[in-house]
Amino acid sequence: MLRIDQVSKAYMADGTRARTALRDITLHAEPGEFICVVGMSGCGKTTLLRLVAGLEQPSSGRITLNAELIDRPHPERTLVFQEYALFPWRTVLHNVTFGLELKNVGRRAATRQGIHYLKLVGLDSFRHHRPHELSGGMRQRVALARALAVEPEVLLMDEPFGALDALTRGRLQQELAELQQREGRTVLFVTHSIMEAVFLADRIVVLHPEPGRIGATYEVDLPCPRDLKSTDFQGLCERIEADLSPGTQGASGSNPTDQGTARRNPCNI
Amino acid sequence: MPARFLTRAALPCLLLALWQALALWIDSPTVLPGVEAVAQVLAHPFQPILITGSLIYNLLVSLLRVICGFVLAAALAVPLGLLLGMSPRTERLFESLIELLRPVPPLAWVPLLLTWFGLAGPAEYLPLPREWAVLESLKFSMIAVITIGAFFPILLNTIQGVRNQPRICIESARTLGARRTTLLAKVILPGSLPFLMTGLRIGMGIGWMCLVAAEMLPGSSSGLGYLVWYAYELMHTEIILAGILIIGMVGLLLDQGFRFLETRLCPPTTRI
Ligand SMILES: Nc1ncnc2c1ncn2[C@@H]1O[C@H](COP(=O)(O)OP(=O)(O)OP(=O)(O)O)[C@@H](O)[C@H]1O
Ligand SMILES: [Mg+2]
Numbered sequence: 179m180l181r182i183d184q185v186s187k188a189y190m191a192d193g194t195r196a197r198t199a200l201r202d203i204t205l206h207a208e209p210g211e212f213i214c215v216v217g218m219s220g221c222g223k224t225t226l227l228r229l230v231a232g233l234e235q236p237s238s239g240r241i242t243l244n245a246e247l248i249d250r251p252h253p254e255r256t257l258v259f260q261e262y263a264l265f266p267w268r269t270v271l272h273n274v275t276f277g278l279e280l281k282n283v284g285r286r287a288a289t290r291q292g293i294h295y296l297k298l299v300g301l302d303s304f305r306h307h308r309p310h311e312l313s314g315g316m317r318q319r320v321a322l323a324r325a326l327a328v329e330p331e332v333l334l335m336d337e338p339f340g341a342l343d344a345l346t347r348g349r350l351q352q353e354l355a356e357l358q359q360r361e362g363r364t365v366l367f368v369t370h371s372i373m374e375a376v377f378l379a380d381r382i383v384v385l386h387p388e389p390g391r392i393g394a395t396y397e398v399d400l401p402c403p404r405d406l407k408s409t410d411f412q413g414l415c416e417r418i419e420a421d422l423s424p425g426t427q428g429a430s431g432s433n434p435t436d437q438g439t440a441r442r443n444p445c446n447i
Numbered sequence: 448m449p450a451r452f453l454t455r456a457a458l459p460c461l462l463l464a465l466w467q468a469l470a471l472w473i474d475s476p477t478v479l480p481g482v483e484a485v486a487q488v489l490a491h492p493f494q495p496i497l498i499t500g501s502l503i504y505n506l507l508v509s510l511l512r513v514i515c516g517f518v519l520a521a522a523l524a525v526p527l528g529l530l531l532g533m534s535p536r537t538e539r540l541f542e543s544l545i546e547l548l549r550p551v552p553p554l555a556w557v558p559l560l561l562t563w564f565g566l567a568g569p570a571e572y573l574p575l576p577r578e579w580a581v582l583e584s585l586k587f588s589m590i591a592v593i594t595i596g597a598f599f600p601i602l603l604n605t606i607q608g609v610r611n612q613p614r615i616c617i618e619s620a621r622t623l624g625a626r627r628t629t630l631l632a633k634v635i636l637p638g639s640l641p642f643l644m645t646g647l648r649i650g651m652g653i654g655w656m657c658l659v660a661a662e663m664l665p666g667s668s669s670g671l672g673y674l675v676w677y678a679y680e681l682m683h684t685e686i687i688l689a690g691i692l693i694i695g696m697v698g699l700l701l702d703q704g705f706r707f708l709e710t711r712l713c714p715p716t717t718r719i
Contacts, residue, residue, distance in 0.1 A: 232622075233621070233622070251618075251622045252622075253622065253623055253624035257618075257619070259615055259619060263615040263618075263619040265634065265637075265638070267637045267640070268637075276620070276623055276633070280623060280624040280633075281624060324619075325622075328623060
């Protein structure tokens with residue numbers, strides 16, 4: 179079980195002044211739970227994933243996976259980055275098998291598993307290509323296959339489908355939903371798209387900006403596979419959208435600690 | 448292809464024609480020998496020249512020196528560059544020393560090197576058969592000059608290559624399970640290979656230049672630089688020109704060889 183307890187993260191802006199990116203985040207994910215994090219740009223979604231990945235250390239609070247403190251990256255938690263992050267000197271297949279090589283999986287088995295996950299993202303026929311020969315969306319799918327191939331316990335995804343067209347996006351969402359039902363990994367999925375969140379998630383966490391903090395959370399108990407046209411689906415989308423829009427944000431985010439830190443750090447915006 | 452070749456060859460051919468015309472006009476082989484006199488020297492590479500041995504012998508001596516010095520430089524500079532590139536703290540430790548030594552022209556070390564090593568060479572410490580006489584000309588001092596000349600370009604390019612790795616590449620490797628050594632072997636090294644190859648190529652070029660110049664200094668008794676210098680002392684201008692041509696061509700070939708390796712090992716498409 180993944181537990182994020184009272185985690186805050188401050189970045190040092192220009193070396194001296196701290197800037198709070200996340201404050202008092204508490205979030206527990208059951209094994210196999212699919213959690214979507216939605217929020218405006220700059221509200222700390224990427225920071226949250228980087229903390230869970232172990233690429234950053236929290237300024238306060240703790241994150242544990244199965245009661246073990248997370249203090250460094252480990253392939254039990256893989257991250258699909260928001261930006262392009264493939265190894266340009268490796269072929270598509272060898273990008274996907276990278277993590278397996280490090281696990282000392284035999285070459286044959288690694289190739290088999292790599293191809294399996296490439297098939298899953300629909301890029302099996304591109305296995306001998308190099309990343310620069312692929313489109314942005316295809317690269318993102320390779321990155322997804324690479325993160326899946328090591329069979330992580332927690333999969334962290336940072337707006338992985340942002341660059342894709344609606345059709346491919348839909349297909350991948352479908353596949354991810356099915357994969358999730360089959361393999362039951364814990365997924366922390368960041369997205370801008372409320373529809374995407376409602377389609378995929380068991381639970382949706384709304385993150386408010388400045389500093390990043392958790393607003394409302396929504397349990398999504400619509401039956402799977404979800405029907406985008408159903409009134410329940412659309413009703414939930416509208417509720418979350420209202421929660422995210424700047425007007426209501428002050429109301430849900432008005433907790434007294436805000437002002438306290440604002441006084442201590444006038445620049446933390 | 449033929450058209451491009453013609454474009455490349457046009458200027459050298461024109462220069463040859465001018466040279467020949469000028470030589471005929473001046474009519475003094477000491478000032479400017481004719482093309483045919485130089486060609487004559489180049490056409491008999493195995494013939495002993497003056498008392499310094501044949502063209503090929505001197506070429507071989509110079510090449511062996513440059514290879515030894517270069518390999519030594521690469522063996523020192525690449526690991527150090529990787530270390531300094533990966534650890535900013537270690538780099539700060541070394542930075543001032545590197546910046547102090549880097550501007551010193553490699554040839555400025557020759558007097559010191561001669562003081563230390565004299566005319567000794569590795570051959571004296573190895574039981575070598577007689578036929579390997581070439582190795583006796585290797586000389587520690589010459590090898591050291593090349594090492595110094597090639598060291599800094601290799602070092603700085605390696606550091607640059609490591610620095611130039613996108614942070615995100617390293618981070619994704621770490622989340623996939625790469626630790627220090629695997630990160631170095633599987634991400635940082637292949638990722639910085641284009642820079643590393645450029646460093647090696649430039650280092651080789653500088654090493655070659657340093658060598659030929661060092662061979663002209665006192666204490667040298669073989670190599671292309673020595674041959675050219677000796678020919679000057681005996682006023683054999685055609686040998687000087689032949690030597691310069693060979694030096695240039697070898698430099699060109701070394702450079703082309705590295706460029707070829709560069710495109711084979713890291714085609715532009717694999718770069719970041
Ligand atoms: N390395 C860093 N150093 C300093 N500040 C940072 C750093 N990374 C992020 N921040 C700050 O933290 C805040 C949250 O950034 P983060 O990247 O987590 O946002 P995000 O929610 O992922 O935004 P987006 O949706 O645009 O990707 C921002 O205000 C940003 O300026
Ligand atoms: Mg982000």
